[in-house]
Amino acid sequence: xxxxxxxxxxxxxxxxxxxxxxxxxxxxxxxxxxxxxxxxxxxxxxxxxxxxxxxxxxxxxxxxxxxxxxxxxxxxxxxxxxxxxxxxxxxxxxxxxxxxxxxxxxxxxxxxxxxxxxxxxxxxxxxxxxxxxxxxxxxxxxxxxxxxxxxxxxxxxxxxxxxxxxxxxxxxxxxxxxxxxxxxxxxxxxxxxxxxxxxxxxxxxxxxxxxxxxxxxxxxxxxxxxxxxxxxxxxxxxxxxxxxxxxxxxxxxxxxxxxxxxxxxxxxxxxxxxxxxxxxxxxxxxxxxxxxxxxxxxxxxxxxx
Amino acid sequence: xxxxxxxxxxxxxxxxxxxxxxxxxxxxxxxxxxxxxxxxxxxxxxxxxxxxxxxxxxxxxxxxxxxxxxxxxxxxxxxxxxxxxxxxxxxxxxxxxxxxxxxxxxxxxxxxxxxxxxxxxxxxxxxxxxxxxxxxxxxxxxxxxxxxxxxxxxxxxxxxxxxxxxxxxxxxxxxxxxxxxxxxxxxxxxxxxxxxxxxxxxxxxxxxxxxxxxxxxxxxxxxxxxxxxxxxxxxxxxxxxxxxxxxxxxxxxxxxxxxxxxxxxxxxxxxxxxxxxxxxxxxxxxxxxxxxxxxxxxxxxxxxxxxxxxxxxxxxxxxx
Numbered sequence: 045x046x047x048x049x050x051x052x053x054x055x056x057x058x059x060x061x062x063x064x065x066x067x068x069x070x071x072x073x074x075x076x077x078x079x080x081x082x083x084x085x086x087x088x089x090x091x092x093x094x095x096x097x098x099x100x101x102x103x104x105x106x107x108x109x110x111x112x113x114x115x116x117x118x119x120x121x122x123x124x125x126x127x128x129x130x131x132x133x134x135x136x137x138x139x140x141x142x143x144x145x146x147x148x149x150x151x152x153x154x155x156x157x158x159x160x161x162x163x164x165x166x167x168x169x170x171x172x173x174x175x176x177x178x179x180x181x182x183x184x185x186x187x188x189x190x191x192x193x194x195x196x197x198x199x200x201x202x203x204x205x206x207x208x209x210x211x212x213x214x215x216x217x218x219x220x221x222x223x224x225x226x227x228x229x230x231x232x233x234x235x236x237x238x239x240x241x242x243x244x245x246x247x248x249x250x251x252x253x254x255x256x257x258x259x260x261x262x263x264x265x266x267x268x269x270x271x272x273x274x275x276x277x278x279x280x281x282x283x284x285x286x287x288x289x290x291x292x293x294x295x296x297x298x299x300x301x302x303x304x305x306x307x308x309x310x311x312x313x314x315x316x317x318x319x320x321x322x323x324x325x326x327x328x329x330x331x332x333x334x335x336x337x338x339x340x341x342x343x344x345x346x347x348x349x
Numbered sequence: 350x351x352x353x354x355x356x357x358x359x360x361x362x363x364x365x366x367x368x369x370x371x372x373x374x375x376x377x378x379x380x381x382x383x384x385x386x387x388x389x390x391x392x393x394x395x396x397x398x399x400x401x402x403x404x405x406x407x408x409x410x411x412x413x414x415x416x417x418x419x420x421x422x423x424x425x426x427x428x429x430x431x432x433x434x435x436x437x438x439x440x441x442x443x444x445x446x447x448x449x450x451x452x453x454x455x456x457x458x459x460x461x462x463x464x465x466x467x468x469x470x471x472x473x474x475x476x477x478x479x480x481x482x483x484x485x486x487x488x489x490x491x492x493x494x495x496x497x498x499x500x501x502x503x504x505x506x507x508x509x510x511x512x513x514x515x516x517x518x519x520x521x522x523x524x525x526x527x528x529x530x531x532x533x534x535x536x537x538x539x540x541x542x543x544x545x546x547x548x549x550x551x552x553x554x555x556x557x558x559x560x561x562x563x564x565x566x567x568x569x570x571x572x573x574x575x576x577x578x579x580x581x582x583x584x585x586x587x588x589x590x591x592x593x594x595x596x597x598x599x600x601x602x603x604x605x606x607x608x609x610x611x612x613x614x615x616x617x618x619x620x621x622x623x624x625x626x627x628x629x630x631x632x633x634x635x636x637x638x639x640x641x642x643x644x645x646x647x648x649x650x651x652x653x654x655x656x657x658x659x660x661x662x663x664x665x666x667x668x669x
Binding site for chain 1: 501604645
């Protein structure tokens, strides 16, 4: 009986989800983009090209057979840089939202399950973070000299350290929205009979939180995490645009726009391409999150029926 | 109510104090220190002299001791000098604070002027073609990177059409009111665009919820004009959560202003904080960040007060 209800819930969810045009378009767009970005090294290899290679004799070229989208102010292949930038921007979005989602889930579960003092401390903390002017604070975070914190210079100079730093910084501020949602759902689930049964069987709080409550609050977590990916990609692009995020020569969609403002009279395409890709990716994640939410909502209505 | 306000003010004061220490600590972790920057002008200085200078300015003391010395001065109204501008920090920040508040309040007013009617329309015409278009535009609005929107505006109106200035607050030598307004159009458009989408979604969601209430059905059943039902009965209640969300969202409005000011060289708080951090002007950055935090906390208190004033059902005394 239980398994049958679960099966129909799933099929209702999938049919609702795949019957939403925006959901299908967004999902296909994102999957296609990820596929293209993953295949980029093959394209690089075939063309024997390097996205960081400077060629001052071929600056500001228009689209051509060799350079599909032309070249930038240093004669670098714009298409290759967009693909590499996409890899960085998307990985940051996905990884940081998973980290922020995990922190938020653990804190939200703890807050909702234990209640009382623990709850009010965690929630006060989350509310304070949400209400602060985050961008100026993030700028300070990115400007920190990590060697003063005792991190050896050899680590700081490693190529992926910058990406890693941005992921950590963004995760710190990304968790409160998830924590609040998980807490609200936990509060609702906690009163259910099966939790009382679990308590009566003498299970510890860890087991109840992660084995009994967590599976029942996954849908809001999935929705919020999807919506968070878009926000995080926006945050990364702003920080990189301001020269504080991903540092050149590593490309990200944000830092590709840094020079574009000065060159806007000379070569507008440099401003248009990276921005369009950020915009399309973020809107796709937002539509995806929204469609998931709607599909999950119809699922809960089905259960009541 | 008064007790509640005092309570909230005290809480905010504690948050501000904690933030001041936290920001002080973070700024101390930024590359170099004031003496390193100072000796840049004298490359021949010996390391003994360097040490003496650091002792003279207490840079070698532990951070807690320096923080206490700083806050003692700050409480007495002595906020120190900006290295970047060679002026007292407050002399630089007060006109810029005014510029930021001008930019933010004009954009906020414009955003509300657009968002409220649009949100109401979306809530009252679900599944209509226009509602779908509004919904799509809202998604576009929350997904567009604000600095890129600014770039597009510059591209369209300054580069291609050539009708609006791409940066600055006034033409040098002009500075008349019309000239200033002319310079304000693109920054205000950028900042309000970034906020309209979010506000419209809030208004629409809140209005949809309110319209399902029984008293709306009663009002309609009484034969009231739909206009009166919407604007007098529904909107009044729908705006309560909207006011709260907007005031609580002040932090992100400030973040948006930082981007807009940087893009259009608008001499406001956000741009000043950014420039100060980039140029390692620790003192200016510290006071700027604290002012921004203070502004946000004040907006949050005002949100709570507005919530209680607008909704007579809220009684903060009972809750405690």
